Structure formats: structure tokens, C-alpha cells
Amino acid sequence: MVGYTDKIKEIAGRLLKECTVDMVIGFRKGTMPMMNEPCFATTPEAVDSLVWDSNCGINLANYLTNRKEKVAVIAKGCDSRNIVTHIIENKIKRDQVVIIGVPCTGMIDKRRITDMVAGEILDVSETENTIKVKTADAETLFDKAEVLQQNCALCIHRNPVIFDEMVADAIPEQDVVDRYADIQKIEAMDIEDKWRFFDDLLRPCIRCYACRNACPLCYCPTCFVDESKPQWMGKGQDPMDVRTFHFLRAYHCAGRCTDCGACERACPVGINMRLLTRKLEKDCQEEFGWEAGLSLDQRPAMDVYQANDPEPFIK
Amino acid sequence: MELMGIEPDRLHFSWISSAESTKFVNVVKEVTEKVKAIGPNTHFIKNTAKVA
Amino acid sequence: MTILKIDKKNWAEGLTAAANTYRLFGPVKEKDYHQFKALEKGEMPDLDMINTRLSPKALLFPQSEAMLECSLDESRDDHHIMKEIVRDDKPRAVVGIRPCDAKSTLLVKLNFDTPDVQDPYWLGAYHATTFIGMACDTPLSTCFCTTAGCGPYHEEGLDMLVMEQGDAYLAKLLTDKGKAFAAAAGWSETADDSAAFEAGRKAAEDRIVSTVKTDNLAATDLLELHGAPFWEDIAFSCINCGTCTFSCPTCWCFDIQDEVHGKSGVRMKNWDSCMFPIFTVHTTGHNPRDAKAQRVRQRFMHKLKYFVDKYDAGIMCVGCGRCVRQCPVNIDIRRVCEQMNSFKTAESCAAEG
Numbered sequence: 026m027v028g029y030t031d032k033i034k035e036i037a038g039r040l041l042k043e044c045t046v047d048m049v050i051g052f053r054k055g056t057m058p059m060m061n062e063p064c065f066a067t068t069p070e071a072v073d074s075l076v077w078d079s080n081c082g083i084n085l086a087n088y089l090t091n092r093k094e095k096v097a098v099i100a101k102g103c104d105s106r107n108i109v110t111h112i113i114e115n116k117i118k119r120d121q122v123v124i125i126g127v128p129c130t131g132m133i134d135k136r137r138i139t140d141m142v143a144g145e146i147l148d149v150s151e152t153e154n155t156i157k158v159k160t161a162d163a164e165t166l167f168d169k170a171e172v173l174q175q176n177c178a179l180c181i182h183r184n185p186v187i188f189d190e191m192v193a194d195a196i197p198e199q200d201v202v203d204r205y206a207d208i209q210k211i212e213a214m215d216i217e218d219k220w221r222f223f224d225d226l227l228r229p230c231i232r233c234y235a236c237r238n239a240c241p242l243c244y245c246p247t248c249f250v251d252e253s254k255p256q257w258m259g260k261g262q263d264p265m266d267v268r269t270f271h272f273l274r275a276y277h278c279a280g281r282c283t284d285c286g287a288c289e290r291a292c293p294v295g296i297n298m299r300l301l302t303r304k305l306e307k308d309c310q311e312e313f314g315w316e317a318g319l320s321l322d323q324r325p326a327m328d329v330y331q332a333n334d335p336e337p338f339i340k
Numbered sequence: 341m342e343l344m345g346i347e348p349d350r351l352h353f354s355w356i357s358s359a360e361s362t363k364f365v366n367v368v369k370e371v372t373e374k375v376k377a378i379g380p381n382t383h384f385i386k387n388t389a390k391v392a
Numbered sequence: 393m394t395i396l397k398i399d400k401k402n403w404a405e406g407l408t409a410a411a412n413t414y415r416l417f418g419p420v421k422e423k424d425y426h427q428f429k430a431l432e433k434g435e436m437p438d439l440d441m442i443n444t445r446l447s448p449k450a451l452l453f454p455q456s457e458a459m460l461e462c463s464l465d466e467s468r469d470d471h472h473i474m475k476e477i478v479r480d481d482k483p484r485a486v487v488g489i490r491p492c493d494a495k496s497t498l499l500v501k502l503n504f505d506t507p508d509v510q511d512p513y514w515l516g517a518y519h520a521t522t523f524i525g526m527a528c529d530t531p532l533s534t535c536f537c538t539t540a541g542c543g544p545y546h547e548e549g550l551d552m553l554v555m556e557q558g559d560a561y562l563a564k565l566l567t568d569k570g571k572a573f574a575a576a577a578g579w580s581e582t583a584d585d586s587a588a589f590e591a592g593r594k595a596a597e598d599r600i601v602s603t604v605k606t607d608n609l610a611a612t613d614l615l616e617l618h619g620a621p622f623w624e625d626i627a628f629s630c631i632n633c634g635t636c637t638f639s640c641p642t643c644w645c646f647d648i649q650d651e652v653h654g655k656s657g658v659r660m661k662n663w664d665s666c667m668f669p670i671f672t673v674h675t676t677g678h679n680p681r682d683a684k685a686q687r688v689r690q691r692f693m694h695k696l697k698y699f700v701d702k703y704d705a706g707i708m709c710v711g712c713g714r715c716v717r718q719c720p721v722n723i724d725i726r727r728v729c730e731q732m733n734s735f736k737t738a739e740s741c742a743a744e745g
Contacts, residue, residue, distance in 0.1 A: 055722040055724075056722060056724040057716065057717065057724075062629050063628065065625075065628055083720070087631065088629075140424060145532050147533060211343060212343060216342075216345055216346075219342075219343060219345035220344070220345025220383050222345070229423065231634075231638050233633050233634035233638045234634060235634070235635050235720050237633075238631035238633040239721075247669075247670075253670075259386070261456035261649065262455050262456040262662075265386035268344070272341075272344055291633065291635075291721075292720075293445065293720070294425075294445060295425070301343075301344075304343050338353050339353045339354060339355050340352065340353065340354045340370075387653055
């Protein structure tokens with residue numbers, strides 16, 4: 026992905042100069058290693074601050090919801106699938122958005138890298154396949170493949186599925202042997218262990234809702250956890266309320282989630298809530314042969330009825 | 341729900357027409373038996389909010 | 393000022409002795425990060441930690457705290473009458489709190505302890521607590537405490553400041569509470585070594601690489617700053633989660649909720665966040681801060697302008713850097729502060745020619 030930045034600036038500058046769009050949504054360099062900040066440019070001069078590297082894990086489809094102006098947006102494979110979902114769900118119109126596609130070789134996992142080195146990370150730089158991490162006293166070189174976010178390591182749609190411009194040629198998709206090994210491990214547990222597993226997983230949750238708010242699917246004007254008339258659930262730190270929030274939110278993403286990883290990346294306390302959304306993703310695939318956001322012409326699995334839908338659980 | 345640790349026999353789905361009274365009775369009997377067999381729910385319950 | 397010398401060999405023993413008088417709290421590592429919690433018998437605070445993921449504000453201001461309770465059983469005479477919950481305000485001590493977090497309790501106190509209204513829950517916990525601070529010799533690149541009204545050896549808000557010196561700890565007793573804790577721990581060997589603290593402070597402050605400028609905030613016109621052109625740009629990336637407010641040691645806002653379970657009810661206070669849209673929703677349904685940019689502006693204006701104007705006690709920030717490190721979209725308060733502090737109104741620009 027080295028070199029994408031220049032091409033992005035060129036495309037964004039052209040779109041703004043020709044008045045094709047009113048605004049380009051992308052990333053600017055962050056103030057911390059391994060962090061970039063979503064930003065917008067409305068003038069050709071402003072595109073100079075745009076960047077692209079392996080720290081653009083936030084899903085920019087999240088910034089398209091209900092926009093009225095003409096927008097260009099930079100989209101990885103997963104972002105493009107969420108844009109498809111947005112269009113299907115009438116959150117943005119196809120002719121209002123110019124999609125600048127990015128064939129994506131994956132985002133790096135800042136939490137894992139932080140755990141892998143001793144001392145504070147002061148600088149992180151990258152080449153096509155390596156990540157160099159500097160601390161005050163040492164420099165460590167990682168294979169990028171070793172430090173990818175888990176959802177990127179398991180990704181089978183790295184190329185945008187829908188785009189108007191591309192910053193580079195498509196890249197080969199990964200052959201991932203088993204996308205759901207970790208889910209199968211939980212499925213194989215007995216019922217008590219399952220309960221304890223999620224107790225332990227969700228215990229650190231502080232209900233900041235970063236996972237929900239980083240998610241492009243979570244655009245409800247009032248979320249069920251915030252609703253007060255009627256109030257569906259308690260607002261305190263009771264473990265049952267915390268659990269209710271997490272599993273109900275996952276259900277709301279069923280058949281829509283593209284496993285972009287924004288939720289897990291955003292979590293300040295490091296909870297892998299993707300274990301819930303991916304179970305539903307797996308079920309949608311097994312039961313309905315459905316993967317979210319691949320085509321504008323198909324209605325989502327949870328949105329249609331077919332006479333041959335499997336229903337062995339209904340007696 | 342099962343993945344999260346709710347016993348599969350605790351949650352039942354059925355599609356019963358208003359004309360299918362026999363099916364309704366049978367389903368209710370079956371649900372009652374299965375839930376009695378696994379006993380009271382110990383997991384997904386909230387009594388008084390657990391707070392500091 | 394008394395300075396004690398505590399051989400590291402006597403540290404654990406002292407804390408164990410103090411545990412007879414105090415409930416001890418301290419930083420411990422859980423999963424992959426540190427947090428403050430009640431120490432089990434014999435458990436020691438991890439003083440090597442850099443800082444905890446969440447601030448220790450929850451020790452005085454729990455995320456969810458029951459305030460009142462009542463019975464809904466109509467056969468009882470006192471049904472539906474809210475009663476105070478019996479509180480456990482026995483002496484407690486937090487060991488290993490960083491000076492920045494200790495200073496933050498004084499800023500929070502401005503809110504919970506006013507001449508007109510005192511919050512009995514927060515104050516009860518505050519008065520019961522002895523603050524044993526650990527000087528901070530390894531600040532992070534995101535720490536800007538020295539320009540946010542405190543520093544790595546800052547003493548405000550502490551009862552005792554401890555620093556490391558080879559095989560020993562030096563402990564400066566700052567208050568009577570601090571003296572009482574030292575007595576309970578059985579630490580009594582004095583050392584006349586204020587120079588060590590001075591040298592430690594100097595060395596630690598030299599390691600702080602991050603700063604903010606706040607000199608113009610008070611003089612800048614409030615409404616002009618409120619209408620500044622940069623808020624849309626700052627707020628664009630914000631996803632309106634509560635990470636910054638919940639990790640912040642000085643954010644004090646809460647929401648009151650009643651919960652009923654069967655025949656009993658409880659009234660509790662829960663952390664709230666000005667980032668959440670429902671924070672300001674009126675019962676009419678109107679929301680005066682309906683847009684994201686308004687909420688983001690509120691948070692920074694509160695910390696860096698309203699608070700400055702109202703209390704004349706500096707900014708409502710101690711420079712711990714938690715929000716900088718944890719914001720999922722990298723909104724950096726240092727950058728925002730810089731923009732606010734260097735903001736010039738059209739008028740002042742004209743005056744300067």
C-alpha cells in the first residue's frame with residue numbers, strides 16, 4: 026500500500042477541482058504512532074493532508090450516514106461492502122457517492138504490537154511487507170503478516186466490491202483455511218463454560234459504546250440501550266445489562282456485518298466483541314449462503330423470506 | 341443464545357395456527373417438560389442491580 | 393516536613409500492617425493492562441506500572457453507585473419511601489496513585505463540594521481515603537502534566553508522596569492522614585533527604601516531552617471561541633463514544649436512574665458522558681445539543697474555557713494523556729487546546745493590524 030497516498034491525493038484533488046464532489050472523506054496522519062484520524066477535505070489544497078497506510082482501520086462508511094452533499098470516500102474492501110449495505114438500506118444514494126477504492130493488504134493491530142515490544146512505542150513506519158517499531162532503546166522489525174488485525178488476517182475480500190476510482194490494481198485475495206476456528210472452539214464448549222467465557226470476555230466493558238459508535242451499521246437515531254420510553258434495560262454496570270447490550274447489538278448486525286473490525290479496534294478495554302458478530306456471520310453463511318455487502322442487487326439474508334429457508338429450530 | 345451459554349432447551353420456537361389447538365397443547369407440554377428437566381435458570385437473571 | 397526512609401524489604405510488611413486499619417486499593421495488572429482495585433489480603437500494588445487504563449476516579453465516584461433504596465411491598469408501612477443506603481466509609485487508602493490522578497480529585501471536588509451543595513457519597517468516600525502517591529519517573533510521550541497544572545512529583549491532593557531510591561522508598565508525609573498511615577504501617581525511620589525529591593522531580597520533569605499552552609484561554613471571549621470556525625474540523629472524526637469522558641480523571645458528570653426488581657427498588661447514579669446524544673435530551677424531546685459538533689465543542693469548552701472562567705483554578709485537565717491514547721479516532725486534546733489557545737477573534741486581529 027506504499028504509494029497509495031500520492032494517488033489518493035491526485036484523485037481527491039481532481040474530484041474537488043472538477044466539482045464532481047463537495048467533500049472527500051479520508052484519513053490524516055495521527056498524533057500517535059499507529060493512529061490516523063478520519064478527516065474531510067473540501068478544497069483541492071486540503072487534500073495534501075490525506076494519507077494512507079496500515080493504520081486506517083476505522084471504517085469510513087460510518088461517516089456517510091444520511092449525508093446530503095456529494096461525497097467521495099476512500100474505501101477498503103470491508104468499507105466498500107458497508108457502503109453497499111448503506112445504499113441498500115437507504116442511508117446514502119449511489120449517485121451521491123464517489124468511491125475511491127483501495128486494494129487493502131490489511132491493517133496492523135496496535136494492541137498486539139504494543140504487547141510485543143517492551144517500553145513505549147515512539148514511532149512506527151512501514152514498507153510493503155514489514156513494520157518497523159521504535160522505542161526509546163530498541164528498534165524491532167516485524168513481518169506485516171504477523172501483526173495484522175485478526176479480521177484482516179482472515180479477510181477474503183481485500184479488494185473493494187464497488188468503486189468508481191481505484192488507487193491501484195486489484196491484489197490477489199487470501200486463501201484463508203478456516204475463518205471460524207475460534208468460533209468453533211466456543212461452540213464446542215459445554216454450556217457452563219460458554220457462559221463463563223462470555224462473562225470473562227465482557228467483564229472489562231465500561232459501556233462507553235465505542236464499539237457501537239464505530240460501527241457503520243449502528244445508525245439508529247436512538248439505540249435500544251438509550252431508549253427510555255420504554256426503557257428496555259438497565260443503564261448501570263450490572264453484568265446482565267452489559268451482556269444484554271452486547272448480544273442484542275450483535276443480533277442487530279446479523280447478515281449486515283462485514284467484519285471490518287472497527288468495533289474491536291475502537292474498544293478502549295480490548296474486548297473482542299467480534300466473537301459475537303462473527304458467530305452470526307458464520308450462521309448466515311451456513312444457513313443462507315449469505316455474505317453481507319457483496320452486491321447492490323441482492324436483499325440481505327435477514328430481509329427476505331424464501332420458501333426453502335432452513336427452519337429446523339421451529340417446531 | 342446457545343453460543344452465549346443459554347441452554348438450548350430453554351428457548352423454543354414454534355409456528356402454530358389458531359386452528360391448531362392440539363399442536364398448541366403438545367408444544368406447551370413439551371416446552372414445560374424440557375424446561376422443568378433443566379431446572380431454574382441460573383445464568384441470565386438480574387435481581388437487584390449489582391452496583392458499588 | 394517529615395521524610396521517611398522505607399527499606400523495600402519492609403514495604404510489603406508495612407502495607408500488610410496498614411491493612412488492619414485501612415481497606416487498601418492499588419493498581420494491579422488484569423489481562424493486558426493495569427487498573428485500580430481493592431487489594432486482596434497480601435496482594436501488593438504494582439508500582440512499576442506506567443499508568444492505569446482508566447483513572448482511579450471510580451474509587452470515589454463508582455461508575456454505578458446505589459444511593460437510595462426502597463421497598464415496593466405495600467404490606468410494609470414504609471413502602472415506596474426512599475431510604476439512604478448504609479455506606480461503608482471506614483478508612484481506606486489508595487496506594488500507588490499517580491500525582492496527576494491525585495490532583496484530579498481536587499478538581500472533581502470543586503464540583504461535589506460546593507458551599508451550597510455537598511455530595512455525601514463522593515465526600516464520604518473522599519474523607520475516608522488516604523492518598524499514597526507514587527512519584528512518576530517514567531512519564532509517557534503523551535503526558536503533559538507539567539503544563540496542565542501538576543507534574544510527576546506534584547503533591548496537591550496527596551497525603552504521602554513516595555519515590556524510589558535504590559533499595560528503599562522515600563516517603564514524604566504531607567498531611568496528618570499521611571502520618572497516620574505511616575504509623576499504621578509501622579514506618580518510622582526518618583531521612584532528611586528533601587534533595588532527593590528535588591532531584592527526582594527535576595529529572596522526571598525533564599522527561600516530559602509534551603506540552604500545552606493555556607495562557608490565552610481565560611482572556612479569549614467566550615462567545616467568540618464558541619463560534620470559532622475549527623469545531624467542525626475537530627468534531628468530524630468523533631464517533632460520540634464515551635471513551636474520553638470515562639477514562640478521564642476529571643470528568644464528573646452522572647445520570648440518576650431508578651431500577652426496580654420485584655419488590656425492591658434502588659436509585660443509583662451512573663457515569664454519563666456529554667458525548668452521548670441523550671445527555672441533554674429534554675422531556676419534551678427537544679435536544680439543545682443535537683449535533684455532534686455541539687457535543688464535542690461542549691467537552692472541550694467545559695474543560696478548557698468554562699471551567700477556567702468559573703473556578704480560576706486552571707484547566708479541567710491534569711495532562712494524564714489517557715484520552716489522547718485511547719480515543720478510537722485520535723482526537724487529541726493537546727491539538728484542540730493549541731487551536732483554542734491560539735484562537736484570535738476578528739477584532740483582536742484587526743487591533744494587531
